[in-house]
Amino acid sequence: MHSAGASVPAFAQQMRHNPWLDLLRTVAIFLVLLRHGSRSAGNALSEGFVANLFKNGWVGVDLFFVLSGYLIATGLIRRSSVTGRMFPKGYFQDRILRIVPAYYAVLIVCAVGVFPGTAEASAQSLLAHLLFLQDYTGSNINVVLWSLGVEEKFYIIAPVVVVLMRRQSSMAAFVACCVALLLFSPLCRGLTFEAIGGGIDYGRFFEDMRSPFHMSLEGFVIGIAVAIGRDRGLTLPKGWALAGLSAGALVLVMWLGSHDFMGAITRVDAWLVPTVLALLFGAMVFCAACLGGCALRCEPFFRVNARLSYSLYLVHLPLLPLAYGLGAPPVSHGASPLEIPCGASLDRGDGLGRRAPHASGGYRDHQFRVCHRGPAVRCQRHGLCDLQPAVCVPFAAQAFECCGGMGLVALALCHADISSLASCQRCTCP
Numbered sequence: 278m279h280s281a282g283a284s285v286p287a288f289a290q291q292m293r294h295n296p297w298l299d300l301l302r303t304v305a306i307f308l309v310l311l312r313h314g315s316r317s318a319g320n321a322l323s324e325g326f327v328a329n330l331f332k333n334g335w336v337g338v339d340l341f342f343v344l345s346g347y348l349i350a351t352g353l354i355r356r357s358s359v360t361g362r363m364f365p366k367g368y369f370q371d372r373i374l375r376i377v378p379a380y381y382a383v384l385i386v387c388a389v390g391v392f393p394g395t396a397e398a399s400a401q402s403l404l405a406h407l408l409f410l411q412d413y414t415g416s417n418i419n420v421v422l423w424s425l426g427v428e429e430k431f432y433i434i435a436p437v438v439v440v441l442m443r444r445q446s447s448m449a450a451f452v453a454c455c456v457a458l459l460l461f462s463p464l465c466r467g468l469t470f471e472a473i474g475g476g477i478d479y480g481r482f483f484e485d486m487r488s489p490f491h492m493s494l495e496g497f498v499i500g501i502a503v504a505i506g507r508d509r510g511l512t513l514p515k516g517w518a519l520a521g522l523s524a525g526a527l528v529l530v531m532w533l534g535s536h537d538f539m540g541a542i543t544r545v546d547a548w549l550v551p552t553v554l555a556l557l558f559g560a561m562v563f564c565a566a567c568l569g570g571c572a573l574r575c576e577p578f579f580r581v582n583a584r585l586s587y588s589l590y591l592v593h594l595p596l597l598p599l600a601y602g603l604g605a606p607p608v609s610h611g612a613s614p615l616e617i618p619c620g621a622s623l624d625r626g627d628g629l630g631r632r633a634p635h636a637s638g639g640y641r642d643h644q645f646r647v648c649h650r651g652p653a654v655r656c657q658r659h660g661l662c663d664l665q666p667a668v669c670v671p672f673a674a675q676a677f678e679c680c681g682g683m684g685l686v687a688l689a690l691c692h693a694d695i696s697s698l699a700s701c702q703r704c705t706c707p
Contacts, residue, residue, distance in 0.1 A: 296573040297565035299583035306586040308337030326534040333533040343558040346500020383591040392595035470547035499559035518567035525561040
């Protein structure tokens, strides 16, 4: 697994391998990790350019969608050119073996409570996840699994979409087909937003306008369009492609750092932002595809991250509470509280968006913190949960239930004996 002449671990390089696409896949997974890591760590970056860059890391999923569209379409075009079949032999088998085993493994260990802080799964929710329907029913076992529901549905329809777009022989017909498919999701989101009206929060936006498969098609469509364009000989000189990729990265960083995209949901967020992101990522993927064959510095590093990105995406969020529990706690200014990562069950403001588990009474946007002194646990947003004081140290992650009868789960960095955390008023957070 080590590359020749290098100390960086690396998987074997494959034929027709493009390291520049590995670079983009690394960017995508790092964006997601930055978002979730910064939320769980409770670091002091609450405002400013860097804070916004971290908060907007959820766009890494949109980059994954564009990459999936491009790579799946490229593989289908290559196979169908040899076999002449719309559904090439082995396509679905490859997709199942690539996605399902790891997905089911993580789903099961989350559902049985192996990971700390994961929500208790009902039989109905588990069945929905087993059938990849969580993008519609709510991904409340491990929130990041919502995108797997979207991906699996795309894999089913991808051969049909690729054939439909490839059959447009003239450039005008091809562009018209792309535009028609591209406008479907923003039209659905926009009409849904107008029907609901203004004043919705990110949780509602995610449930109704981001998570469902039919609301998230732009990235796949653009990825397929890039693959077909490349198959028809559309390319850029290497210098132009490198300049375009660099310019796209610069625009992305400046845009992500400008403001918190989901801080306030507006018509722009519903109608335009996901589509513009997909177009920007599509341009970057096209430039990266044109750079195939060009050497990339630190290529083994990007190759490893690209190969592991799917597995890392599946397990990173449930493991964050354990990582922070076993490591040094982040300390903020003032009372030195230890911010408690709330795992996959509490943090409604997740970078990918999440549907919070609906226990009796429901809850939104909860984050809890444990302090060395004073109230042991309190709602960071409203300060209404008044537990008995506890002596807390960065020793180990211990789970306890809070908010009498609502079935919420938080994590405390406490000694094994957490009996002092016995009483709690009902939290009235909306």
